[in-house]
Amino acid sequence: MTAYLKLDHIDKSFTRGSQVSEVLKDIRLTIDKGEFVSIIGHSGCGKSTLLNLIAGLTRVSAGAVLLENKEVDSPGPERAVVFQNHSLLPWLTVYENISLAVSKVFGRTKSRAERHDWIMRNLDLVQMAHARDKRPAEISGGMKQRVGIARALAMQPKILLLDEPFGALDALTRAHLQDAVMDIHSRLGSTTIMITHDVDEAVLLSDRIVMMTNGPAATIGEVLAVPLARPRRRVELSSDRTFLRCREAVLKFLYERHRFVEAAE
Amino acid sequence: MSIQTIEDTKVKAFPTPAKPAAVIAFTAKARRRFDPIAIAGSLATALVPPVIVIAFMLVVWQIACSSPTASLPPPSQVWNEAYDLIAHPFFNNGPQDIGLAWRVLISLQRVAIGFGLAAIVGVALGALVGQSIWAMRGLDPVFQILRTVPPLAWLPLSLAAFRDSSPSALFVIFITSIWPIIINTAVGVRNIPQDYRNVARILRLNQFEFFVKIMVPAAAPYIFTGLRIGIGLSWLAIVAAEMLTGGVGIGFFIWDAWNSSRLPDIIVALAYIGVTGFCLDRLVAAVGAFVTRGTTAK
Numbered sequence: 413m414t415a416y417l418k419l420d421h422i423d424k425s426f427t428r429g430s431q432v433s434e435v436l437k438d439i440r441l442t443i444d445k446g447e448f449v450s451i452i453g454h455s456g457c458g459k460s461t462l463l464n465l466i467a468g469l470t471r472v473s474a475g476a477v478l479l480e481n482k483e484v485d486s487p488g489p490e491r492a493v494v495f496q497n498h499s500l501l502p503w504l505t506v507y508e509n510i511s512l513a514v515s516k517v518f519g520r521t522k523s524r525a526e527r528h529d530w531i532m533r534n535l536d537l538v539q540m541a542h543a544r545d546k547r548p549a550e551i552s553g554g555m556k557q558r559v560g561i562a563r564a565l566a567m568q569p570k571i572l573l574l575d576e577p578f579g580a581l582d583a584l585t586r587a588h589l590q591d592a593v594m595d596i597h598s599r600l601g602s603t604t605i606m607i608t609h610d611v612d613e614a615v616l617l618s619d620r621i622v623m624m625t626n627g628p629a630a631t632i633g634e635v636l637a638v639p640l641a642r643p644r645r646r647v648e649l650s651s652d653r654t655f656l657r658c659r660e661a662v663l664k665f666l667y668e669r670h671r672f673v674e675a676a677e
Numbered sequence: 678m679s680i681q682t683i684e685d686t687k688v689k690a691f692p693t694p695a696k697p698a699a700v701i702a703f704t705a706k707a708r709r710r711f712d713p714i715a716i717a718g719s720l721a722t723a724l725v726p727p728v729i730v731i732a733f734m735l736v737v738w739q740i741a742c743s744s745p746t747a748s749l750p751p752p753s754q755v756w757n758e759a760y761d762l763i764a765h766p767f768f769n770n771g772p773q774d775i776g777l778a779w780r781v782l783i784s785l786q787r788v789a790i791g792f793g794l795a796a797i798v799g800v801a802l803g804a805l806v807g808q809s810i811w812a813m814r815g816l817d818p819v820f821q822i823l824r825t826v827p828p829l830a831w832l833p834l835s836l837a838a839f840r841d842s843s844p845s846a847l848f849v850i851f852i853t854s855i856w857p858i859i860i861n862t863a864v865g866v867r868n869i870p871q872d873y874r875n876v877a878r879i880l881r882l883n884q885f886e887f888f889v890k891i892m893v894p895a896a897a898p899y900i901f902t903g904l905r906i907g908i909g910l911s912w913l914a915i916v917a918a919e920m921l922t923g924g925v926g927i928g929f930f931i932w933d934a935w936n937s938s939r940l941p942d943i944i945v946a947l948a949y950i951g952v953t954g955f956c957l958d959r960l961v962a963a964v965g966a967f968v969t970r971g972t973t974a975k
Contacts, residue, residue: 469875487878499872503894503969512890516880567880 415442415478416603417466417571422475424461435461437629439475441622443571446601450614452662453624454670459607462624463575466605467493479570489517492564496576498556500548500563507544510534510563517567534566535559537596554585558592565596574606578613587646590617598642611666615658616646623665633670636661755941762945777927777949784915784926785953791850792911796904799855803862803903804892813863824856828914832921842922846915853914854907861906865899866892901965908961912954927953 422439425432435458443449453459464470466477468487477484484491500509510531518527535541538558543551548559557577564572574593578586594617597604608614614621618638625633638658640649649655735752742751750758761768766778806813806820831852835845873895877887893900919928927946934942 467879469878487875488881489879491879493875493879495872495875497872499870499876501873501876501891501894503897513880516882516886 416445416447416480417443417605418478418481419462419466420476420478422462422465422477423473424458424465424470425473434629435627436465437631439632441632441635443603443605445603448597448604448606448617448619449622450606450608450618450620451622451624452608452611452614452666453630454626454666455609457624457627457630459609459624460575463493463573463605463607466571467491467573469493489513489567490570491573492567492569492571493573493575494557494560494564494577496579498548498553498560500556500559502548505545505547506535506540506551506559507531509548509559510566513563514566531566534562537565537599538562538592552585553581554589557581557589561589561593561596565600565602570603572602572604574604576607576609579609586613591646593617594642594644611659611662614662615640615655616644616649621658621662623662623670625670634665636665750940750944755944757941758939759941759945762942766949773925775925777930777946780925780927780930780946781949781953783924784919784928785957787846787919787926788850788908788911788915788957791847791915792854792908794847795851795855795858795907795911798851799858799903799907800862800893800900802855803859803900804866804888804896806859807863807866807896808892817863820856820859823852824860828853828910829917829921832918836922842924846918846922846924846926849914849918850911854911857906857910858900858903861899861903862896865896868899869895897969898965901961901969905958905961905965908957909954912950912957916950 419439419441422436423434424436425434427433439462441449451459451462461470465472466484468477468484468491471485479491500506501512504512511527514522514527514531518530522530532541532544535544538561540555540558540562543555543559548556551559561577577593578589581589590613593604596602597617606614606617615638621636621638622632623634623636624630636658638654640652640654640658739751739753741747742749742754756763762777766776768776769779802816806816828849831849832845835848835852836842839845839848869892873891877891882890915926916928916931919926920932923929927950931943931946934940934946
């Protein structure tokens, strides 16, 4: 069986003038269809760069990103991104923001009425149908991120890429959104890659956690499978043995073996 | 189920604190809108100070120009001699004897054409310069030099090129007002957040879709700043250009009045020009505020 998404010996370096800085080195990873994978690491380790490579927003320096055996070389709606700061267009309403994506992706294949139904279905999925005529400035941060998720889902992507989607939210809102993402993942079975620096979040949501070493030339240090049954409930898990073991493993990796050394910056 | 209940509490918990604030804001607004005393009050604070200042200036002017040897007419003389111009802006007694409002409208028509063209070309060029690093490197120095050329310096060249005064005047308006439009649009386009560009790339918007759906709305506040400066400059330019090219505009009227020593007429015309320029500026600002109401609030 071939992998759904394959990261094949990826290197990435940025050149500024005569200085070449190596960000990622020899990244190898395969992800199956329907899997939820988190990528965790200290800030500056190139997590977001890796996500941008998968999204096609940045080109790899060497190696290849293969989705269903086809090389990714440009961004596209089959790899939808939910950005950390939501990136909704402020001059469009919630509905219009999603409509922009839907009419671009399904403009030829769906009729106007079908597109409308599809937009409303995705808004319902994130429980934001009530705010369809609001502009992004009129809704809370958590709501904006819900709309961002709805916009990404509305593209019907093969892979959903979440770039620290809850990083800018308060702890309570974050928990609500994590539940919403788990709920959506269980309903749609969407293949998802999430960047995070929150250990609990990674363990709660993921099937596997990819732990990155510190940069420069960061690479995958360890991959941890999270053998917890779904649906998962945060309250029950907080005393679950497997949950605690996974959590400890990630913490040990991040704070003992690959401690973030600020002086190295 | 637990997700649902958490959701419900959240939906209830979050908008509630926001709502009373909104209600308070609305009532405050509503009170102001329907309270005649408050309207009169705010109108008075807006109108009384400028009225006092203008009255004071008129008095000083009257005293300063009252002596028989004064070179400029006092306000009383302006009122008496140019009364028909002040009281009847729309009279029409033949081709060269028309009210000042007609003359202003003719000048405005020229501004509309010249400035309209400048707006279209300026936004397009500005988008190009903002979007392409090579276009910017090549064109920006040229723009920076050309934009400092005074409007009237273009006139002889455009008269030579067009061999007619009417298109020359339009060209002077165009060339005067286009620079701030280009430069501000370019800055606006350069400042489009990378996130919006990434959204466009993921959606695979083509160049035209990107221009219409992302670039113009995102850069709209900058574009309207440019348009506002541009319309002010084009109004400056048209009066000057008309003084030299002739015709029936407000600029030529001033030149004509000077040649026949009708100083009170010139003073009235100046007031017309000032008020019109002010209105143009406010018009563009109001359109800009309306169009960008979603963009500026983030």
